[in-house]
Amino acid sequence: MKTIIVNGIEHQVEHDNIPLDSLLQQINKDLSSSRQVVSNIRINGEELTEEMQGVLSSTDVGSLGAIEVFTSNPAELANETLTTLEIFLERLLGYISASANAYKTKNLIAGDDYFLKTIDGLDLFVQTINGVKLALRISLQPKIALAEATLVSIMGDLLEAKKQTNLFVIAELMENDLTQNLIEWRDDVFPILKNWKSS
């Protein structure tokens, strides 16, 4: 018998020789009916990272120390993600501004550097938004769809301009179009996503 703590409440696991992976799968199955997902796992008080989870996936739960599991409502998770994304967006806007300024003042090394950071950041942004939409089960919302389409179009234009070494257009797109679009995401789209959980 193994005792695990789920959201502060003790639960007994019949067999302590099952691998950690199987235990987590079982917990997720049990939670699915109440629309909850595992948000955090601690072993002996330490947060289990993705890497460690991979390493310990086949380890018997009996040999691990104290196991604590925390769960969340997907909407709550999405809301937390959006809050984090807002902070990340400010940093991304900083990279965009820095890149545009660098290209305009002919500092192409810094411009290219910030440009790469921008592209990586946009990639992460898009992936995160897709995750949020999935968690909130959003299929089609006009404002979100428009913001997405605009962002995709701007990114296409940016990459084309980069291929042509069209520094003028790169700076213009970053300073104006892209910045405006991301501000629209922050000011118009994020509130829609945040309120989605309560509708």
Added chain:
Amino acid sequence: MRILVIQLARSNDILQTLPTLAGLKRKFPNCHIDLVVRETFQDVAKLFPIADRTISLPLRAILKPLINEKQKVKSLATLITWIADEFLEATYAIGPYDLTLNLTFSESSSFLTEIIPSKERRGLRRAFDGAYAINDPWSSYTYSQVLRHNLNILHLNDIFARIAGVAPAPISPVVHTRDPGAALPPLTIGIHIGASHSNKSLNPKIWGILSQEILEALPDAHLLFFGSKEDKKRSQIVMNAINGISEERYTNLVGRLKLHDMTHWIKKCAHVITPDTFMNQLAPACGVNVINISVGDVNPYEVGPYGEEHFVLRPQDTTLEQGLRPLVEAILSIVMGESINSEIPAFKTKLIRCSDETVRCELTPVNFRKNDIRNFFEQAYYLLAEFRNSGHFEDIPIPKLDNPDTTYSTNLLIASYDALCAVKKLSTFGSQTCVQMIKNAEDTTLLKSLGKQITEIEGLLKTLQTSVVYIKPLVDTWEVAKENVIGDSVTELAARTEGTFRELTHNVEMIQELLQLALNKNIENAKTKQAPQAEEKEITQ
């Protein structure tokens, strides 16, 4: 939106600025525009009241103490008082200008640009260390291509409008004086005999002979002579040179008209013949066709008449009376609406719509073919300018580069191509040296040595700049960009300098690509010509 436009040059420059103001009003209908001009030329701005406020710089009052009484302090005090009264009071009350456009490109104007509070400044300005600075691409183009007399084919009206980010709009005078009501024949031709410098106009005796020839060839024509007060003596020589023609057939208005009155008389003309850049702009604004006789060190592409169906004649010899016959023939052909068969090179103006909805005024040869190599490089540098400064590719045909007809042309083409390759190698080396400086920013000994390398590269580029004429625009562009590099640290300076070298490399590559396209087209054309000849040979055999 509050916009300040500074134009402290002469009257023709003010006239060339006004279409930009009209363009700004069209794009931003609610904007407020203040225009700064020299007091001497304020009448020009008042004739075209596009600006909401025209501010006159009292240059004489400012300089007078300095010149006459050596009172520098008094001179400075007058200037400071003027700036405070006209600008600072308003900006403290309302806030800074949203945009300042300095379209003067002089040292004095650059200081004024910097002193007056503004959120954004374009044109020549001053950096924090007092050195000149240019931040926007079209102003940089003006400084490196126009002021350095390179292969620019853009009209100043178009360049100023591009600096402002608008399309130039038509202007027309608002006259506050009464039309004199003089009844003149339909074929009234204006002749403006003066120019800002005597070497930019014809000799007055030649004007006289030219006028006589026109009157003899066109019995129904009446001539109106225009010019400033300074041209009065010259006009007497012109009148004296006209022999055997009734005085009823011409009217001497030289030095007798104020600007507003002159517009009434210009509007009575079917054509105006002029060497003067001011009249080149004024006559079209009055709806009159211009025949510009472009002489001396003037670039008609930049300051010629603006609009549709004006003509520019470039006589090579304007001193000998025998050389006048072709000029007279050309003028008469234009006036009669006939094709120009004269040996004088003639151009016609045309407004071309660009890919970004702006326009430009093009000069097209009418009776001659431009040198292919020069034509190629003019068009290539124009394409490069639109790409670099506005970010778009202009849709113009790749200039033809047929087989050079002289050994000189072939050698020049080869020399230009070799120079392009050399510039590319130097700029790549410069770029790599700058990267080394960034990586070793702490090593002062190595930095010194790398700095010397950069100086050597610059020296070699300057050699190419002066030795191969078609490479000069590229190197001048790079040089101006490099002079405007500022930075707080060695790393930042090196990084921005690297950027100028890298941009030079890209520019060279673009020109080389265009050259390759033009040459490929030549090869295709040559093959097409050979094919029918081969067929012909077969049939004969």
